[in-house]
Amino acid sequence: MIKELTITAPDDLHLHIRDEAMMQLVLPHSAAQFRRATIMPNLKPPVTTTELALAYRERIMAAIPSNMLFTPLIPLYLTDKTAGTEIRRAYESGISRAMKYYPAGATTNSDSAVTNIENIREAIDVMIELGMPLLIHGEVTDPSVDFFDRESRFIDEILEPLRRKVPDLKIVMEHISTKHAVDYITSADSKLAATITPHHIALNRNALFAGGINPHNFCFPILKSEDNRQAVLEAAISGNPKFFLGTDSAPHARANKERTGGFGGLYSAFAALPIYAEEFEKAGALDKLEAFASFYGADFYGIERNSGTVTLIKEALTIPDYFDVDGDQLVPMRAGDMISWRMA
């Protein structure tokens, strides 16, 4: 039995760290496991310009413990007004290696997002020229659509027409949650890829209801049925370079999770890599973890793979019930559970 696993230093290509006290708490957790991360720009107000992204990077760098190496990559949050010149500026400053597209209203702080993809046509043309991927939150927001169908409907109604219109654009469909997404991405050309979270491979929608309603497992896209979970897990362990790691770890204080209108998001970053390792091992595919976590994402983005390594040890780790933060608490994914891997 494998007792230790050393892999090339990985990238978390979809991560929310927020700002201020929350960032101070969560950033060291990610930096202890990942060498780089795509830091999501859905702050309040969102990170829509190079200037805002550079200022955010300053705050991030100040919060990284001095013994850790960590590089944040910050996609700009596209709005109806994002100009091509802004895309070029962000690329040339080195801060962005991708851009983020939220359909307006899809998730936390997405109200100022793009209302119609036609409005950012110029930005898209610059991205194609620079080879920058568009990171898409792939859910429709029409309230008449069944909540569990939001992703599938997005693929059919928005993503497929978009890909026909701009076949040269690299696209990452973020945090996929359905078999439909897996099948669609698998059969698409090499310009389309996807990130996969630990929660969408470890949990199905029963986790929302087991033991009574559990808002800590509420996220976007919402957890799906067991057959969908299995399809996403199979994609993650398939060795297909279109599927790579992005935790979508999304911390919210307890008070904002446990209320009517509570926010979506799981805080998985505390033990993200150990959780992936556990799920890959259970599926008999531990040997597929390194490429999923450290190669495929960097390759798709067109950035260098990391040098250096991280080591996981097969030893029990108890996930804390919560962390104190800013007079409130943050409840992590699998709070109170024992998992079978930890970082060395």
Ligand code: DOR
């Ligand atoms: O569950 C989610 N939470 N999904 C997202 O896409 C956004 C995130 C957040 O920012 O809280």
Ligand code: ZN
């Ligand atoms: Zn996200």
